[in-house]
Amino acid sequence: xxxxxxxxxxxxxxxxxxxxxxxxxxxxxxxxxxxxxxxxxxxxxxxxxxxxxxxxxxxxxxxxxxxxxxxxxxxxxxxxxxxxxxxxxxxxxxxxxxxxxxxxxxxxxxxxxxxxxxxxxxxxxxxxxxxxxxxxxxxxxxxxxxxxxxxxxxxxxxxxxxxxxxxxxxxxxxxxxxxxxxxxxxxxxxxxxxxxxxxxxxxxxxxxxxxxxxxxxxxxxxxxxxxxxxxxxxxxxxxxxxxxxxxxxxxxxxxxxxxxxxxxxxxxxxxxxxxxxxxxxxxxxxxxxxxxxxxxxxxxxxxxxxxxxxxxxxxxxxxxxxxxxxxxxxxxxxxxxxxxxxxxxxxxxxxxxxxxxxxxxxxxxxxxxxxxxxxxxxxxxxxxxxxxxxxxxxxxxxxxxxxxxxxxxxxxxxxxxxxxxx
Numbered sequence: 001x002x003x004x005x006x007x008x009x010x011x012x013x014x015x016x017x018x019x020x021x022x023x024x025x026x027x028x029x030x031x032x033x034x035x036x037x038x039x040x041x042x043x044x045x046x047x048x049x050x051x052x053x054x055x056x057x058x059x060x061x062x063x064x065x066x067x068x069x070x071x072x073x074x075x076x077x078x079x080x081x082x083x084x085x086x087x088x089x090x091x092x093x094x095x096x097x098x099x100x101x102x103x104x105x106x107x108x109x110x111x112x113x114x115x116x117x118x119x120x121x122x123x124x125x126x127x128x129x130x131x132x133x134x135x136x137x138x139x140x141x142x143x144x145x146x147x148x149x150x151x152x153x154x155x156x157x158x159x160x161x162x163x164x165x166x167x168x169x170x171x172x173x174x175x176x177x178x179x180x181x182x183x184x185x186x187x188x189x190x191x192x193x194x195x196x197x198x199x200x201x202x203x204x205x206x207x208x209x210x211x212x213x214x215x216x217x218x219x220x221x222x223x224x225x226x227x228x229x230x231x232x233x234x235x236x237x238x239x240x241x242x243x244x245x246x247x248x249x250x251x252x253x254x255x256x257x258x259x260x261x262x263x264x265x266x267x268x269x270x271x272x273x274x275x276x277x278x279x280x281x282x283x284x285x286x287x288x289x290x291x292x293x294x295x296x297x298x299x300x301x302x303x304x305x306x307x308x309x310x311x312x313x314x315x316x317x318x319x320x321x322x323x324x325x326x327x328x329x330x331x332x333x334x335x336x337x338x339x340x341x342x343x344x345x346x347x348x349x350x351x352x353x354x355x356x357x358x359x360x361x362x363x364x365x366x367x368x369x370x371x372x373x374x375x376x377x378x379x380x381x382x383x384x385x386x387x388x389x390x391x392x393x394x395x396x397x398x399x400x401x402x403x404x405x406x407x408x409x410x411x412x413x414x415x416x417x418x419x420x421x422x
Contacts, residue, residue, distance in 0.1 A: 006106070006221070008105055011102070013093060062245050064089055066246065069240055075237055076236045077238050077239070078239040078257075079240050080239060080240070080242070081241055081243060091223065094111070095191050107189065109188025112181075114179055114191065114193065115191070120137060121133075123165065127153075127158055127169070128149070128153075130181070131152055145185065155180040155183075155184065158173055158177050190214060190221070192211070192224050194225050204231075208234065229257045229297060229395070229396070232253060233254065233297070239251065239252070239253050239260075258290035258292045261296075262288070262293060262295075276381045276382040280308070282350070284307070286305075286389065287302060288302055291303075296392070298396035300396055304354070307352050308350070308351050309349060310346055318346065318353075318373060320353050320372075321335070321371070322334065322335040324362070326368075327367075333362075361416070363414070366392045367393065368389070369388050
């Protein structure tokens with residue numbers, strides 16, 4: 001087994017709502033009085049859960065609560081969760097930007113962090129000077145930094161402005177240079193927050209490629225926070241899903257992504273069972289590549305699973321037709337069992353109709369599904385135009401090349417294709 005390079009033990013972080021600092025003087029005196037008597041901080045026993053949807057019932061909130069996990073040498077750990085789940089707070093603790101309220105972090109080697117745009121940059125210094133400043137903070141010698149200087153500048157794409165003060169850089173230029181510095185100064189652990197989203201699509205692809213090199217070829221460890229599930233699937237070897245400041249799931253990348261997507265908002269627009277002439281709809285599910293009911297990923301497999309109860313199955317020859325509409329109610333595509341000669345005489349009263357898609361090509365977005373249940377004489381048993389079920393498609397590595405097509409350049413649908421340059 002690989003060596004543990006980072007260990008998080010019982011990490012919790014408490015904040016006081018609405019105030020800077022720990023609160024009132026009376027609270028600080030109370031803390032001090034408990035401390036001198038060798039007793040626990042009294043305010044650790046209170047505090048609301050980190051759930052943005054609920055009104056706070058306490059002056060204190062736990063941004064993180066009892067976080068435990070190990071990171072092994074060479075791991076690429078994806079930390080995922082909804083906004084406000086505690087991801088950035090956890091990374092700041094792991095990077096020693098802030099201290100935990102309880103618990104401890106044990107690490108081996110140098111940590112380079114990219115948590116916010118221009119983290120650790122001095123605005124009055126030039127880009128070149130900031131390269132040396134960041135290297136010195138990481139504990140590198142001037143000679144070590146000098147050896148990487150031109151490689152950093154070239155990767156960042158900021159050569160023209162490298163001797164200009166960083167305060168004149170755009171946010172995109174700052175994040176380019178900050179990532180180049182963090183990635184090239186050979187940290188043992190690279191911590192990267194969603195800050196990469198500030199860069200353009202070209203730079204995001206370049207950055208993800210560099211992180212693959214760092215983890216794959218150089219065998220170093222990466223902690224990566226992102227809402228881009230395609231990047232997480234492509235880059236990470238393991239995942240941790242945070243919910244309301246707690247670890248909700250830890251496991252393989254595919255399982256973690258599927259768990260996260262399955263925690264999205266309810267998609268059903270109807271309640272089951274639904275009666276119709278000759279039977280009823282027992283259930284309907286949209287299943288992702290792991291077989292879980294959740295959002296879908298571009299380029300991955302999925303299934304539409306419909307269960308019917310038919311009163312006279314031997315006399316029925318049912319056809320199922322789905323129609324997919326975009327948010328403007330424009331028809332995007334049709335899935336029809338009859339087109340594939342999939343209509344068969346039913347053998348049992350309860351029957352599952354499963355439509356499988358091996359490689360989903362719908363552009364990222366939210367879609368509405370319409371359904372028609374009919375027989376081969378086109379007699380409609382059940383009809384619901386475009387408000388039967390909503391589902392969401394997330395961006396994905398559709399061609400398995402590591403290059404993620406941007407939503408703006410896809411249109412509605414990505415065709416299967418093959419290129420031969422003769």
